[in-house]
Amino acid sequence: MTDARPDSNGAGAARGPGRRPGPTETREKILAAARDLFAEKGYDGTSLRAIARTAGVDPALVHHFYGTKDGVFIEAIRFPVDPAALLGRAASFPKERFGELMVRTFLEVWGDDERRRPLLGMLRSAMTNEQAAALLREFVTSALFSRAGKATGAPQLPLQAAAGQMIGLMILRYVVRVEPIASASEDELVELVAPTIQRYLTSS
Amino acid sequence: MTDARPDSNGAGAARGPGRRPGPTETREKILAAARDLFAEKGYDGTSLRAIARTAGVDPALVHHFYGTKDGVFIEAIRFPVDPAALLGRAASFPKERFGELMVRTFLEVWGDDERRRPLLGMLRSAMTNEQAAALLREFVTSALFSRAGKATGAPQLPLQAAAGQMIGLMILRYVVRVEPIASASEDELVELVAPTIQRYLTSS
Numbered sequence: 001m002t003d004a005r006p007d008s009n010g011a012g013a014a015r016g017p018g019r020r021p022g023p024t025e026t027r028e029k030i031l032a033a034a035r036d037l038f039a040e041k042g043y044d045g046t047s048l049r050a051i052a053r054t055a056g057v058d059p060a061l062v063h064h065f066y067g068t069k070d071g072v073f074i075e076a077i078r079f080p081v082d083p084a085a086l087l088g089r090a091a092s093f094p095k096e097r098f099g100e101l102m103v104r105t106f107l108e109v110w111g112d113d114e115r116r117r118p119l120l121g122m123l124r125s126a127m128t129n130e131q132a133a134a135l136l137r138e139f140v141t142s143a144l145f146s147r148a149g150k151a152t153g154a155p156q157l158p159l160q161a162a163a164g165q166m167i168g169l170m171i172l173r174y175v176v177r178v179e180p181i182a183s184a185s186e187d188e189l190v191e192l193v194a195p196t197i198q199r200y201l202t203s204s
Numbered sequence: 205m206t207d208a209r210p211d212s213n214g215a216g217a218a219r220g221p222g223r224r225p226g227p228t229e230t231r232e233k234i235l236a237a238a239r240d241l242f243a244e245k246g247y248d249g250t251s252l253r254a255i256a257r258t259a260g261v262d263p264a265l266v267h268h269f270y271g272t273k274d275g276v277f278i279e280a281i282r283f284p285v286d287p288a289a290l291l292g293r294a295a296s297f298p299k300e301r302f303g304e305l306m307v308r309t310f311l312e313v314w315g316d317d318e319r320r321r322p323l324l325g326m327l328r329s330a331m332t333n334e335q336a337a338a339l340l341r342e343f344v345t346s347a348l349f350s351r352a353g354k355a356t357g358a359p360q361l362p363l364q365a366a367a368g369q370m371i372g373l374m375i376l377r378y379v380v381r382v383e384p385i386a387s388a389s390e391d392e393l394v395e396l397v398a399p400t401i402q403r404y405l406t407s408s
Binding site for chain 2 (some may be wrong): 120126127137140141156157158160161165167169170171172176177178180184192193196200
């Protein structure tokens with residue numbers, strides 16, 4: 001992706017003299033700064049302004065490239081779903097099919113090797129490392145669960161039970177790969193699990 | 205635990221001369237052989253007889269100490285639940301409370317640091333390593349799911365959906381530790397999730 005906006009960051013030494021850093025390099029610099037800050041200070045402790053300062057760029061540029069803090073986070077850790085886009089998609093779905101939408105979305109994301117990898121990386125890190133667990137916790141709380149609560153009207157506890165259902169199912173299907181869940185078709189899984197999700201999202 | 209049976213294994217050099225290896229050492233030797241074989245050949249590819257041979261002991265002794273192959277496996281990897289004992293417990297439970305029993309059992313095991321650790325270790329390994337994933341897959345297929353199917357009469361697909369619900373819930377509660385699921389009481393979680401499990405186990 002190219003961007004016509006002038007690059008506010010003057011340092012381009014790594015690419016040799018006579019060449020101004022392009023938007024790609026500036027983006028990489030911002031993401032590197034973001035990764036450092038998120039790892040060091042956690043999700044809640046990191047601001048868009050601090051990311052810009054660490055990257056040596058104008059905050060307006062970070063905002064221009066990534067929108068909000070969770071936009072930067074999603075790119076920095078290669079989180080394979082944009083929660084804002086997903087919830088936008090949910091808004092155009094009839095409420096009585098939220099369960100199905102959730103099952104199909106998880107299958108789409110986890111069924112793709114490239115998109116599954118960063119999710120497994122985050123989970124694995126959270127299993128060994130309290131700092132990684134805290135980062136994941138803060139991100140899912142702010143960027144996923146609180147938004148999903150607003151979008152669906154469901155309380156947090158059943159919402160998290162629904163997420164738990166999907167996460168565990170994905171682990172059995174794509175990590176442990178136990179049969180018959182590993183080979184079940186998307187439609188079989190929708191039929192099996194969507195009613196559970198639907199009840200969690202709409203029963204209270 | 206002491207055992208009066210004479211030790212059929214004559215090698216005790218590691219503990220110095222003049223001392224015959226006790227049952228504890230023999231057990232350790234069997235478990236070490238089992239760990240090697242399970243890692244190398246998988247769960248299905250390892251027999252009780254091969255474990256005995258590798259440990260240099262009589263197969264009858266392995267059987268005497270651990271009963272069956274899954275008894276050895278459970279001890280070797282410190283799997284924190286004995287499926288046979290658990291299913292025995294289920295047999296004395298009214299069928300309409302299987303959902304509750306399953307939720308309470310998962311909370312009891314995962315709520316205990318010492319018992320949670322080997323489960324997380326297995327999951328983490330399965331996330332990075334195909335050999336570890338295969339071992340876990342074969343074990344849960346033979347020792348957990350097929351037995352649970354017989355005990356409950358539930359088909360494998362809903363049984364695995366139920367297991368997925370519990371595994372994902374445990375990850376959100378004890379690994380990611382997201383609120384409110386991390387602080388919810390056992391009774392709240394039973395109320396929230398047991399009906400889901402119950403439906404999976406009994407609806408078909």
